[in-house]
Amino acid sequence: MKRIRGWLTLFLCILAAAALTSCSGSSTQRLTVDKTRNIHMIVKMNRGDYWNTVKMGAEAAAKEFNVKLTFKAPDSESDVKEQIAMVEDSIKEQADVVILAASSYMGLAQVVDKAAYYRIPVISVDAEVGSARVTTYIGSSSYKAGQKSAERLVQLLNGSGEIGILNFTNTSDKQESGSESDIDYGARDADEREKGFLDYVARYPSVHVVDIFYTPSVTAEAEELTRLMLLRHPHLRGIAALNETASQGAAAVLQERGLRSIKMVAFDSSPAMMEQIQEGIVQAAVIQNPFSNGYLAVKNAVEILQGVKVPERVDTGTKLIDLNNMLWPENQKLLFPFVR
């Protein structure tokens, strides 16, 4: 009896002590960075300034939020199979979050569902994927970007003339599976840009889109297609290129031929493209925010892991760059992110 009371006293004292010490805890902060997160980022391609900038943004966020970032990308934008395999690997490696820039809207859908099944949140960045299980999409609206491109090109052509479009897709895949089913295995952003462009141009009766070519992401092929387009349509007054490789291919051909009469609106920035703009070969370029995309994707991933509610879509916007604004300080950083 006496003994029991003794232990009871002891227990109460410990409780009191515990209560005393627990008050001295520090205040909570918005994002805890004590724990290292394991985040996998899979993008369309392992080269190109655009994806490098996405990676840089992701790395900046990784450093800030104590994230171990695993960056993966296939050699080509059209390699859907490789990308699926990479997502599979990430599921196997039990990544905390998978950030995905899908090469194919439908092609990656199944594997994303699989990741969701294993309770791995998937964030899609830059290009959407056809799965309802995607937690959030971060990137610019491709439809709006397409419209922006069309708006400028129409303006440059003073509202009349023939336009050729150089878009991108994963041709090889399309050919393989196209015969068996009607599923669109193309990249969502390519389709959306094209749709946005065509919808805008449809308002102008004297502007005609005479041809749309699709290139896999290889500059040489884009050049070939441009030459073909110029050959087919001698009265062509404007070219819209809807991604980086297509733009570079088209611009190279225009420069090579010295065709100052053809106006061109490019897509995505690269120092080479800036040179073309400064030289006056390309009149404008629609610029996305690859750095912000990468950064925000990782930041949102960390937020998801901490149970913070994130918006379904984060629109990082697009910008139209031309000779006038390319040297504005805020645009310089966007266009030339690398200090060399």
Added chain:
Amino acid sequence: MPKKPANRFPLRPQTRAARRGKFTSKLASIQVILTVTLTSIAVLVTVIVSFALYNKFAKTAEENASLNMQQIIEQVNYNLGLYVNGMRNIYEKAEQQIEQNASIDSRVLHESLSTLLESREDLVSFAVFTPGGSLVLDVPSAPMRRNTRMEEQSWFNAPKKTRAISFSQPHVQNLFKKRYVWVVSMSKMISYTDHGTSKRGILLVDFNFRTIDELSKQVKLGKRGYAYILDSLGNIVYHPQQQLIYAGLKYENVEPVLEYAYRSYLDESMGEKRFITVRTLNQTGWKIVGVAYYDEIVTTKRDLNQFMRLFLPLSILCVIVVSVLLSAKIARPISRLERTVQQVVEGDLNTSIYVCGPYEVEQLSKRFNLMLQRIRKLMDQIIYEQETKRKGELEVLQSQINPHFLYNTLNSVIRLAERGKNEEVVTMIQSLSKFFRISLSKGKNIITLREELDHIRHYLVIQSFRFKNKFRYEIKAQPEVLNCLTVKLILQPIVENALYHGIEMMPDEGVIHIAAELRSGLVVITVSDNGLGMSGDALKNILKGAVKSRGGSGVGVRNVHERIRLYYGREYGLSFESELEEGTTVTVTFPAHYGDDGETVKEGAKSL
């Protein structure tokens, strides 16, 4: 005699009283009081000391962190200053060479500038422009791009307003067809000689921004802390997250920074506590701003906090354990003592206390044990005395029904009957019967003196028939003494003694005087005879039981003496006076008591 004398022990009722107050007394036990007191004091002291130390350490750590950060920023400032000085030297050298050279397009000048360019890795280009914007000289030579829009750029416009070297913000150099390079441009109006005529132009020296970038990038202030550079107008020259700032994802509160050239302060405008340290680079007016996250840079504080959270409960636990053990150690002997005393109170006198513990407790235990021993001894003594008493009485009683005595008496009766002395036979039988009745007294040990005297009278009547006219007797008693109580059968052995030893052998008639009186609260009974008397030796031995009556009851006067002493105390009993041939006087003394109950008297006697 009951086996357990303790059952009648008078302390018993107190046990119940003690039990009634058990709950309150237990809570107020020494162990609980000690534990609570020790624990609270120790915990209080530990907590106070810990918190005082914690605050002191934390403050020092904070100051150190702040100082450390200031030193880092100071260092960056110094390095940047050195670097900018180096840039300035290069610029001045280039300016000197251009001004001193006879012609702006001479090979010599071109070569010396090329050498200068190669001397430093971070030097990108030298160029001289006319105030109108046309290129006069460029090293290394490269075709100009179209659409440079140089008249919009700060390096081109600044020299027109100031005579000092102006530093541009880092920007992408778009002048030459080579590549786009991030540079810091230095520019100033200089004079040069072109084909013999002195002209004024703008000397542009581009430095790769990489060096400044790297210089600043290396600054690590905690895990997330960083440094950034502002120009005098508040434009960001360098920021590790410049991209995010331009994209509107990050924001830097530069207003307070711009107000001061040299300052450290705590900023909370970003929702988090941050240490901001500002230093200004004199040559360019740039401000180097160090940003450290408070919770991070003060890791010592956090470590300390963590340590305290671990240490405090542990030490409090230790304190509690120690105080519980200590109080148990102190209280254990006392509670053991208490338990033993309780046992004793409940009647178990055969227990004893284990003597150990602190001095006081040890002494207390020792003395308690001594006391217990004493009590046991006394109890034993009481038991012994009681037994002796009963044995004595039994002996006396047995002596009454001694066959020898009875035989003699009955013989006398027969003889009287034979002689036809019926009256005497009746007297004899009557006395004998009364003699036995009083002897038995319904088992009582204490009777009145009246009864005792009656008893001895009947005895003397019986004996007088036996010792025909051999003696006469006289019994005198004060009336007030008759109601006094006495131990029964004390006179018969004395009288028997007197008869058999004093008078039987006497040739003359013997006389036995029995007198009882009160003398200052004492009952004094004297039995005197005029018999043979005793020698001094016999007198000495008589109370030792050495003298045995011959033909008597077999119970000595010693038995009487002892019984009186057992009942009343050692100072009472018998005393003898005797002289040979003169006679013996036995005096019985015991305190006077009145009462109608033998038991009461016994108790009363005990209490004396």
